[in-house]
Amino acid sequence: MDTWPAPFRETSKGKKLQRQSSHQIVIEQRATHINGSERLALVDSGCTQTLVSKICCATWKAERIPVLTVGGGSLASCGVSIIHASINDGPAVAVRALVVERELLGYDLLLDMDLITQLGGITVDRTGKVQFSRCEEHVCAAITLDEPEFPAEYDRNTNAWTASWKWSNDQPPISLRNRLSEYPSPMWLREQYEEELQTWIDNGWLFPYTEEEFGHPRGLIPLMAVVQETKQKVRPVLDYRELNEHVDPYTARADVCALKLREWRQ
Structure with a gap:
């Protein structure tokens, strides 16, 4: 794919279609089922809301939502629609998508972070191949981290990280x-x-926190x-x-953190 989709940003109406920094973006074309029909989608983790061509939607709510690109161009949606999408005959999930008049760069769907999240997230191997966590078979070795401030472990079955604190003198507080x-x-x-x-x-x-599941807070x-x-x-x-x-401070990167905080506040 030589041409990248135009990066979106937030419009004056507050529609959040914001492109992330380029090193975070994952992009790949993928066959996708949309409302029961097979379509060609572009997986794009750099945008927050999915866009779909109107040919994929039997019905939609008419609504003109202007979207500005970072390059200064404009794109207007013709409405919004609840679409049902699936990957590789996996379970279909519903997402509220912006409907556009025509294909985008030759694709029926820009599959963005809202739909990526609904599909369980993605992993990217060292060759750049994208795999959907809930829909495709893949092997991920167990990952554990032991940092000065905390240990953490990745569970490939739940696709989740679990981290815990390292308390001062190995004594957690009784309560806060x-x-x-x-x-x-x-x-x-x-x-x-x-x-x-x-x-x-x-x-x-x-x-929500429930005592039945997590115990007394x-x-x-x-x-x-x-x-x-x-x-x-x-x-x-x-x-x-x-x-x-109640946690021993780890100050090895304090100067870097202070710099980043100043940049963030500016």
Whole structure:
């Protein structure tokens, strides 16, 4: 594939079709079933919302949503539709896609991060081949990490990482003092803050805590809203300060972290 799709960014209406930095992007063409018919899709992890040609959709809700490309071009969708997509006869998943008038670069579907997530995520081998975690057979060796701050282990059956803390003097706290789940934030940023939190929920990063499954809670990490002024974004951030009192600090990369934090705040 010689021509890459134009990178999308957020429009004035707040539609989040934001391209990530180029080193994070995975791109590959793939045969896909859309609403029961086989179509050609372009797997593109650099965009947040899936786009589909209207020839794949029997019905859709008419809605003109302008999308700007980083290169300065424009693309207008003609509506939105709930599509059902599957890979290699795997289970079909539903996703809300933007409908466009014509094929994009010759593809019926730009299969982006919202649909990639619904399909269980992807792995990329050393040759660059893309495999869908829930839909294709692949072998992944067990991965374990032992960092100065934490150990972590990857479970290929659940496609998930499990990490734990390394406590000071090997003694975890009996419980944390904090009882506040969230710091108060100004009303003018609540909408953006709650939108970002919803993406955490949609991606499975934030979910209800149940004592039946996890036992009696021993700590509560409060959330707060942080304004990233250069990107005009509001980010939910977890306040780990009290928890960090019980963890030995590892300062080998402190200067790098401080530099990155300054860059992030600018």
